[in-house]
Amino acid sequence: MKKSLLLFLFVALVSNVFAQKDKPTFLANGKYLGESKPLRDLPKTVAKHNNDPKNFKFGHNRMRFPRKMNENALPLHGETNAQRNFASSTPYPLEEDFEGTNIGETAGYLPPDPTGAVGPNHFINAVNSSFKIFDKSGNVLAGPSDLGTLWPGNFNNGDPIVLYDQLADRWFISQFKTSTNGLLIAVSTTPDPTGTYYTWEYPLDSFPDYPHYTIWHDAYYLTANKNANNTYALDRQAMINGDANPAIVGFSLPGITVNTNTVFSPEPANLLGTSYDANTPGYIVYLQDDGWSGAIAQDHLKIWEIDMDWVTPFNSTVSAIPLQLNTVPFESTFAPFGTGDVGQPGTTRKIDMIGGVVSYMVNYRKFAGHNSMIVTFNVDVDGNDLSGIRWFELRNDSTNPWSIYQEGTYAPNDGHSRFMGSAAIDDQGNIGMGFNIASTTLPVGIRFTGRYSDDPLGVMTVEETVIVDGVGVQTGSNRFGDYSHLTMDPNNQTFWHTTQYFSANNFWSTRVSSFKLYGNYDNDLGVVDIITPTDGILSAAESVQVRVRNFGNLDQSNFDIELRLDDNLVATETYPGTLSAGTSAVFTFSQTLNMSTQGQTYSVKAKTSLAGDEFVDNDESEKNVLHLYNNDVGVVDIASPTTGEGLGNETVSIVIRNYGANAQSNFDVSYTLDAGTPVVETYPGTINGGEQATYNFTQTGDFSALGSHDVDATTSLATDQDNTNDTYSEQIIHQSCNPTADCSFGDGFVQFTMVDINNPSGCSPNGYGDFTAQSTNLMLNTPISVSFQSGYDDQTVSIFIDFNDNFVFEPSELVVTDYSAPLSGTLYTTSFTIPNDNNLSGTHLMRARSSWTDSDPSSADACIDFTYGETEDYTVVVEPNLSIEDDEFNKAKLLVYPTTDSKYEVKLNSSYNFGDLKVEIYNTLGQVVLKDDMTKNSSSYSTELNFKNQASGVYMAKVFNGTFSTVKRVVVK
Template structure:
């Protein structure tokens, strides 16, 4: 019997605006004490071999949500994020201090992992769906991996874990949800030792608390959840720490909220960093509002609510009746419909989800002497075509002024890759660390980080992007990824600890735990942090260089040299004679000017501090490339859509155009052509300023309906001063589909009978069986029986016939839909009838698919990868009741045979004159590799084609005639 380890339920709902005086709690209850655990160090350890055998059946938590990408198509920005930071940071910092694997799918048994973890004085506690491990701070395992179910006496192992370290109390907080009771399961350590015993409770709610995110505050543990009604809660922190039997919970509905209609509804509570917080500081809840969601949202903004708690009389607790609204720079926080995948991976058509429209976990808050800061991050689409960057904010307030946006930016270096699933925090010096996942067409999903120092140019991540872990595989069995990452701060208030997912090999997710610092901690550490001028533009022979340098150290510095180089050549060494305090910046202008007068040239300029006692020299130098721009220079930098996929048809062609020049440009003519065909030229009406990019969608769509490769060439047509960067080219494919699935436990098909086909099979490789060499003849206008059996209970099957032979299964080619197979190893019969239509005659591909109902609610999708199931392809020849000689080809008269090693002859011995005939040759991906007209001699037809450039393998030859007649045969190139 199957056990679903974790089920993630996403609900889409809309909340009406509440009256401004609706500020009271809408839910009040107490938790149920479940008892005290044994020490976690004594919990049973996961038997990885047993889990791989028994539990991996439910390891993929499916989600088939299909929601609109963008309700308001006129929402800003129309063509990506024009404020994105396209350049990498250039300040080098210390390498990651600790870097070790956390857990993996074989230990945990569920996908996605939902990685979470927190750091304390001596430990790092880590959890994922549905396992917990405890490490020392050097990565040595002290406890686990143990099932989360072993912590709560009810044995629940449902998932969405969260781990927190409560620095104010020196205690550890663990949680997951309980699907059966709509409950929250909470555990608090009895002592500061996370490997010891825990007090445990359950808090049943009125509906399922999906995607719960918790934070630590001085008077409560706050949480939000993806649910209707009450979606924001506060738990009585003091009662939980004391192990009270009936701790209170208070729930609120967020007034004035509009949830994200595209994916998960996930506002975030503020999480306290450090131990300093005013006793009357309210709790804060933050949520983004995207005007692309439509409804009452007219501008992109953030909403902030304040919560004030009274644990003596919880009915006196309140939440802001009207939230504070902070208008932001325009952003697009939605991607492809959730559950379809957003970001490409190399070598596979399977995309992975980035989860748009949520505040990333977690929103971190820190108090400084003059202000309070709150760090907010979420994914945004930076090019209008699902390339993701991380939009980040530092919000500030103080005792006299409300929250405002101190700075915001979108970190999205222009390398074609997506950065997503970010998490950020701010250290005690005001430096911000941002860690994230990264992936794209040529890079498997990995983990990196960047950051910025207090005082750096606002809105910029200035720290050089640093690798935590490169991806070593891809995921082909599901789009699910994440669903969040988690960055926390060490008790030293300077070290960032991050956990996230990567693939250690194909389909093997693994979590990584890494720590890094921005502040070096050295006494003597000086370095250049920015070159302020010159910048790209029309430049001269006498340009002034101004730089910013930072004292990263802990003591003041004075009287040190700064060197200036152009193209690697030293042009000046000058002295800074003042004094710069610790953790501060200063500007310096060189007396020596430099010659940048060569039009079109890019110059490398670098400045370097040369403090003799410097203890960390990697951040001494800062390099900047500066271009003497042409006045007029525009070009296509990328072709963003369409991309390689299955079932392409009439598709929008989307390109990114960049203004490389010094002058603003408008009315730019841009064109595209497909496979050398006549170009389509249209005009971009918008003005593109120097250095900006604009994503343009052509009105006239391109035809990509035939299977095979397409080369798209796009270029700007306007004459300008530099033609070398005008154009871009890409090759994409319209592929046939060979879906993957896991049938190793008996799921899928063990018997298939149709006509003369009687095939008993075992699990096919990757869940896809090619039996197209088995052919049977079926008649139109006749009941056709099909028998299917499976090796596992609770399956269902569907059957498709590709009547139009385009290797794409349209809706009208589905002949049997989701017939149940309730019991394993039991024959189930179904039937279908084909209309007596001459156009359906011929030899066609038949596909049968079976899947486990609990993991894949429908089998009637011809191409989607199943979690558990199987796909098998066969060949059928359809005969109509009309005359064969008048209406169809006889497949037995169609033959293919080799002439020599490289040449094959295709012949058709017709029984009548069929007029003009042609053949097309396809590989098993459905890609067209040859097309030939046949030579006719009487009623006999033939053609020779060369296979010298084709790899060994199976190929299909399709014979076409008039009146939609066709037939297909398979042959093998050895």
């Protein structure tokens, strides 16, 4: 009775949440532009692009700067929900696999924004500025043609989406129009995608970046990356009919938290199949990451319902309070935009893989007893930008609200990032997912995986399968994606997928592929999983349980299953009864296995033996099972520090794994840095068998020297039975904050002028120029004019001043942000004002950065490399509101110079008595490594500092008292 009452109260509460509704915030109508020419008759494009990165063109979008705003957000040390093992169930071969479009057909657009849709007989593949239409065998029936030729004016602005409306047997194609903040949409007049299309323009109140559309029974829904009115419904039936002014209704999503440092991209649900309840509302899904804001208490998904009234559109509603589904903690933020997230072989150029967005698209399917939605997005699985794909199956039914039926993170432990995922669900409830894969050892390629409806929850069980391997890398830009697209064939069995890869250096192509997880053959059985035994303390009589699947279209009875141990056949037993088509069952062998040798890894294989089996590749499953030692611990990772700039005295964090069966506690752990004296401490906690834990050493390590540092971390358990896994080694590189860039085309500065600085420098070596010997005085609360000239078009210029003298350029220290200098050979002038705050006075480092507009924003992290551009450092003296004493200190000259091999004289030349002065030496992390009091004599203050125990590199000397400070860069060799 109590349980029934609680269930009633929960359902009533959720019903009450969805019962609270908000009205639309935007109403308008589309403008009919006419009927297009048949797409098969549009002019075909010719190759317009070679592999020169300078010929790249970048699609319009609102820039993204994914950043973690709440540093205490979970997970703290990487993904806790990751599937780190590879799936083993052998899939069918690809049904279709052919090249789509490529950069040569688009005049060099980046990113391509690949999209595609499949109908009964065709596939349309579109990218920024171009499209092709294929039959299902990959033969080109129309195109390649400019996407803009569908609409009058031939606007080719980007972010295309292609859909097949299976409810009406019509095709849908879209892109945006930047000049009017508009959406351009076309719907085919017949089922023939190569024929004519009705066309419309929908002007909006602000630019609709990143528009993602879906098919629903009562509307075409879309979301856009904009501040308000970010979710829309289009009058689907009016568009199918070719009406002149079909309505568009816009909503803002109540109760949402937005990370203003990343793209805003909730996703509408997309209907798969033709079955639906007429009163089913539209659904909008969005992730909420506690790393975005302290206002988000826990990572979760939000779901809104939209009910449309096309008779009286203003009566349409959206949930005032969205449904919240709490998830396993995830980290959706990656590196700042412009720096890239995923490494590539043979280049320092990384590519973006888009964090903080729900991946396109959220696919919905109605089943007999429930409804399912599939949601995916990229997550950081190790805290260091290694990407995996978090995926969900959500379920509801006629009486129960949406809940998380299963969730997992697909991230096999091989060092490769998996990203840009897109997933769907077939009519048996099997899930297929396509994605990109890449790392510093693997060029960007395309693969797929999946799972069957009755597999263990939360894991992908279908063997990861290569669709196409990458051949080249992209060195000219970080931009990649920005999305991929997987959808279902109208047959409800076949998954169709398209995304990009690099078929040559700086040359992207799209790939179109299709695959099925069942139904290819009448007679097809296989063992898909060996459930037991598992790693542990094993015996001489281990029971073996396996899961057997009937992949075929016919039921199967009384078939044999073979069992092997270390490739020796030990049993052939008969499955008793009937296994229905499309189902699986657990079978337990009566034969047991002798696995009693401790420390040994056993190979267990099980295989179906069906006479007339039409696909034998999926008959067998294999599993390696380890008889664990009782006592066995080891280091599996050095979590911190990591390679980067500004390293100094750092906390060393290691990840320890208990490989054994027994819980372990109070054992020694140690690390050595650059073959020095080991630092030995005791792990104080308890780690259970099979678990991992992070340990932070109390004694820090000195990583301040630029270059590589070798770290070896070791466990020392007195009773350890396997010492081969005790030690883990890693090389950590302290990188200098002297960013590089290619300025050989003339990018960057050929002239930089600010007050007394006048520098006609031209291209600096590797795009970085140290001009700190050039200095000028700047006044508080006074406009300061700065002029610059570049030798290449389309530059943006930003200037930082390190006011707090911590050798770190922070966003708050930007004084000029992304100033546009569009023409080469033109002297541009702008100005800035330093606030009237004496705390900002003193001698500071100033950094001027110029980058090619189509490559990187110049205001991005001041230490990142640019593709094209230049960085120049200068010294500025910000003068305070001067008293006599201020004036004397401002005129004093600071000198730092070597006197012996390791000693340096620090001298402030001035006869004025400033009272007590001190000197501090900072490393590049902003840490004080040396300090002393200055001694006053008749003409100066001075002291001598010993750098004997300091690494070679760049330091900052700061001379100060409670009122004044001045700094100077010191290079210790």
